[in-house]
Amino acid sequence: MKQVFAKPASLKDVQTHFCPGCHHGSFHRLVAEAMDRFGIAEQTIGCASVGCSVFLYAYFNIDVVESPHGRAPAVATGVKRARPDRIVFTYQGDGDLAAIGTSEIIHAANRGEKITVIFVNNTTYGMTGGQMAPTTMPGQITSTSPEGRNVDNDGKPFKMAELLSNLDGVAFSARVAVNNPKNVMQAKKAIKTAFRYQVENKGFAFIEALAACPTNWGMNPMAANERVGNEMIPYFPLGIFKNKENL
Amino acid sequence: MSRYEKKFVKGNEAVAMAAIEAGVECYFGYPITPQSDIPEYLSRELPKRGGTFIQAESEIGAINMVLGASAAGMRAMTSSSGPGISLKQEGISYMSGSELPCVIVDVMRQGPGLGGIDASQADYHQATKGGGHGGYRIIVLAPNSVQEMYDLTMLAFDLSDQYRIPAMVLADSVLGQMKESIVPNQRPVAELPIKDWAVRGTGGAVQNVVKSLYLGDGEMEKFHWKMHARYQELADRDSRWEEYQTADAELIVTAFGCTSRIARTAVDMARSEGFKVGLMRPVTLFPFPKKAYRELSAKCKRWLTIELSTGQMVDDVRLSVFRDADVDFYGRPPGAGSLPTPEELFARIKNNFKDLMI
Amino acid sequence: MRYDLFISGYGGQGVLLAGNLLSYGAIHEGKNVSFFPSYGVEKRGGAAMCTIVFSDGDTGSPVVGLPSVAIILNQLSWEKYASRVKQGGICLVNSSLVNMEDLVLDERELLAIPMNQISIDLGDVRMLNMVACGAYCEATGALAPESLKEALKNALPERNHRLIPANSKAIDAGVAAVSQLRKT
Numbered sequence: 166m167k168q169v170f171a172k173p174a175s176l177k178d179v180q181t182h183f184c185p186g187c188h189h190g191s192f193h194r195l196v197a198e199a200m201d202r203f204g205i206a207e208q209t210i211g212c213a214s215v216g217c218s219v220f221l222y223a224y225f226n227i228d229v230v231e232s233p234h235g236r237a238p239a240v241a242t243g244v245k246r247a248r249p250d251r252i253v254f255t256y257q258g259d260g261d262l263a264a265i266g267t268s269e270i271i272h273a274a275n276r277g278e279k280i281t282v283i284f285v286n287n288t289t290y291g292m293t294g295g296q297m298a299p300t301t302m303p304g305q306i307t308s309t310s311p312e313g314r315n316v317d318n319d320g321k322p323f324k325m326a327e328l329l330s331n332l333d334g335v336a337f338s339a340r341v342a343v344n345n346p347k348n349v350m351q352a353k354k355a356i357k358t359a360f361r362y363q364v365e366n367k368g369f370a371f372i373e374a375l376a377a378c379p380t381n382w383g384m385n386p387m388a389a390n391e392r393v394g395n396e397m398i399p400y401f402p403l404g405i406f407k408n409k410e411n412l
Numbered sequence: 413m414s415r416y417e418k419k420f421v422k423g424n425e426a427v428a429m430a431a432i433e434a435g436v437e438c439y440f441g442y443p444i445t446p447q448s449d450i451p452e453y454l455s456r457e458l459p460k461r462g463g464t465f466i467q468a469e470s471e472i473g474a475i476n477m478v479l480g481a482s483a484a485g486m487r488a489m490t491s492s493s494g495p496g497i498s499l500k501q502e503g504i505s506y507m508s509g510s511e512l513p514c515v516i517v518d519v520m521r522q523g524p525g526l527g528g529i530d531a532s533q534a535d536y537h538q539a540t541k542g543g544g545h546g547g548y549r550i551i552v553l554a555p556n557s558v559q560e561m562y563d564l565t566m567l568a569f570d571l572s573d574q575y576r577i578p579a580m581v582l583a584d585s586v587l588g589q590m591k592e593s594i595v596p597n598q599r600p601v602a603e604l605p606i607k608d609w610a611v612r613g614t615g616g617a618v619q620n621v622v623k624s625l626y627l628g629d630g631e632m633e634k635f636h637w638k639m640h641a642r643y644q645e646l647a648d649r650d651s652r653w654e655e656y657q658t659a660d661a662e663l664i665v666t667a668f669g670c671t672s673r674i675a676r677t678a679v680d681m682a683r684s685e686g687f688k689v690g691l692m693r694p695v696t697l698f699p700f701p702k703k704a705y706r707e708l709s710a711k712c713k714r715w716l717t718i719e720l721s722t723g724q725m726v727d728d729v730r731l732s733v734f735r736d737a738d739v740d741f742y743g744r745p746p747g748a749g750s751l752p753t754p755e756e757l758f759a760r761i762k763n764n765f766k767d768l769m770i
Numbered sequence: 771m772r773y774d775l776f777i778s779g780y781g782g783q784g785v786l787l788a789g790n791l792l793s794y795g796a797i798h799e800g801k802n803v804s805f806f807p808s809y810g811v812e813k814r815g816g817a818a819m820c821t822i823v824f825s826d827g828d829t830g831s832p833v834v835g836l837p838s839v840a841i842i843l844n845q846l847s848w849e850k851y852a853s854r855v856k857q858g859g860i861c862l863v864n865s866s867l868v869n870m871e872d873l874v875l876d877e878r879e880l881l882a883i884p885m886n887q888i889s890i891d892l893g894d895v896r897m898l899n900m901v902a903c904g905a906y907c908e909a910t911g912a913l914a915p916e917s918l919k920e921a922l923k924n925a926l927p928e929r930n931h932r933l934i935p936a937n938s939k940a941i942d943a944g945v946a947a948v949s950q951l952r953k954t
């Protein structure tokens with residue numbers, strides 16, 4: 166019988182701590198598949214961020230540095246400059262990358278650091294219990310926006326994939342989702358491209374991954390998955406916003 | 413229900429309630445466990461009262477928003493824990509250099525680095541010795557109950573306005589998360605100086621500038637001596653502490669925050685078995701109540717300091733007591749499963765009486 | 771008098787609600803209360819535990835090493851906390867889920883109450899925490915069951931106030947279970 170659902174070799178065979186229906190697990194898998202595809206696990210260094218994905222080292226068979234909240238792109242810069250022949254990536258949440266870490270991500274991107282960034286946008290601070298994030302949708306109720314995000318007070322949600330694509334240093338920028346099989350296939354392809362850019366030394370590659378956080382959205386996994394399609398994608402369109410190869 | 417009726421609340425909620433009672437006008441914060449209840453509460457309640465609540469992009473953003481609001485003459489505050497408090501240090505240094513009042517709540521968690529969310533007292537040095545650059549101190553108040561989380565938050569606002577020194581409420585995750593019934597006291601009426609130094613943008617004869625850059629010959633030195641004198645005045649007038657069963661004590665246990673609560677029950681256990689033990693608890697960590705320690709150590713020569721660290725406050729205790737007093741130390745560095753129990757502290761107290769028992 | 775207890779189980783068994791209810795019950799009787807929930811990294815699911823101290827005077831330490839009473843709702847809690855109960859203390863165990871064979875507790879009263887079964891018989895297994903609270907009142911005499919019923923108004927969010935009569939019944943069932951056990 167053909168095995169359809171083998172675990173990628175870059176992933177450890179352990180149960181994750183993610184809640185049922187959380188998309189972090191799916192993106193871990195896609196990242197691992199990309200590493201397997203290029204056979205780079207043994208030369209990859211991960212820069213974990215602070216958020217629900219802080220336990221990167223527990224799930225990937227790779228070396229990992231834990232970065233301070235928001236600083237992973239700076240830490241990755243240090244690692245990549247010290248070991249330019251290695252594959253270096255960050256894996257960051259939306260609070261981490263688009264709030265406290267905006268300065269680091271913009272400057273790493275602008276310098277055109279040859280790293281890959283996986284940015285998981287679940288419109289909330291997952292790990293700390295569902296506070297408002299810079300990507301929280303207008304009107305979305307969170308524990309620090311009890312009346313819903315008020316764009317007059319808090320501004321509108323950041324569109325990081327578009328924003329970064331405007332910087333000359335960025336070689337690849339795309340937004341993906343895993344809410345249905347078609348989107349999973351496209352996400353898989355984009356994440357592979359983002360790693361290939363680094364393997365081929367082509368420059369800074371950015372993936373914004375739209376993700377469900379059923380726990381802090383107060384939804385069951387099915388409803389949360391649907392919200393990605395119904396509410397998030399219309400505001401955060403999927404697609405490739407920059408691809409140096411096509412320029 | 414009356415506003416001042418007894419309420420059963422978390423320590424963090426008590427802080428937020430007190431801030432509102434104290435008339436806080438602006439709160440700027442960033443989520444971090446174990447203090448997120450504070451911004452969550454204020455995001456609900458402050459806008460209803462015409463106040464400003466902003467979730468900043470980072471703790472650095474938050475403390476500098478506090479700087480701005482305070483410079484403009486408002487009652488402003490922020491709250492955080494470990495990693496976030498570290499990030500605020502630059503702003504706290506600038507505010508100290510600019511003589512700006514504000515309230516910072518630190519609900520301590522484990523460190524260094526990311527650490528974890530269990531209770532800690534290992535940020536004592538950072539809080540009391542001036543955590544940023546340049547040589548300054550801030551007012552540090554250490555509650556040990558939910559009621560004090562409330563009362564000392566209010567006091568922090570008044571002291572800070574009075575002395576134009578930032579004030580910190582130094583709590584920990586036990587105090588932040590535990591629930592007790594409190595009486596939400598009315599704000600005491602304090603004579604507070606008018607903020608005639610604040611930037612108002614109204615032009616006129618007097619230009620107000622809030623700054624910490626002093627380039628003139630001798631200017632910075634003068635500033636340091638001025639602040640030094642102010643810290644001394646603060647120590648003379650506003651040092652606070654609590655003594656329990658110290659009158660006839662042959663051993664005085666000293667601890668602050670949640671540890672002092674655990675120690676108090678250990679002291680009761682010791683007393684019920686005939687050991688003459690007392691408890692000395694500093695309520696202000698800066699100013700450290702040196703004089704009170706010194707006076708107590710004239711009578712009692714045996715001391716035991718207890719902290720959730722490998723020893724920080726113990727340095728101040730040793731500097732304060734008479735030289736012939738013997739200051740012993742018992743520490744449980746922060747981490748999961750490292751909160752001491754009263755039974756454990758009682759055993760440690762008994763240990764200090766060993767030679768007396770032979 | 772100073773009373774202290776542990777309540778321990780897994781997330782979803784209503785450990786914190788039980789703790790809140792006993793706290794509010796004690797407040798209704800004019801006591802001072804400290805309620806300290808243990809706060810794990812796993813806020814969701816996983817283990818749930820809290821310590822409650824109440825007293826006419828100062829509550830003293832919110833942290834307790836050897837409690838005089840433990841309410842134990844699952845096997846893991848049994849293994850972790852049963853032997854910590856003080857000599858002369860009481861262990862209230864949810865015998866629906868706990869196998870008590872492996873541990874001998876001497877000089878402590880062991881009250882085995884099938885809390886899941888009792889609450890299922892009353893129509894909803896989620897009320898097992900109420901059964902436990904009723905059992906606590908009867909076993910210790912520290913609080914009157916009536917105080918707990920009063921306190922339901924405070925401990926339950928407004929939207930669940932319609933459940934007060936059912937929860938009151940579950941408290942009574944806990945009381946009855948202990949008095950039955952002690953008779954035999």
Ligand SMILES: Cc1ncc(C[n+]2csc(CCOP(=O)(O)OP(=O)(O)O)c2C)c(N)n1
Nearest residue numbers: 215216217234258259260261290291292495
């Ligand atoms: C300096 C600092 N501030 C705050 C925190 C607390 N903190 C931990 S994770 C987190 C945000 C997590 O949200 P996100 O980055 O969106 O990741 P998610 O959990 O949603 O995947 C925060 C604010 C911290 N660890 N360090």
Ligand code: SF4
Nearest residue numbers: 183184187217291378
């Ligand atoms: S809290 Fe949200 S982001 Fe974190 S593991 Fe659970 S579902 Fe995923």
Ligand SMILES: [Mg+2]
Nearest residue numbers: 258259289291
């Ligand atoms: Mg997030």
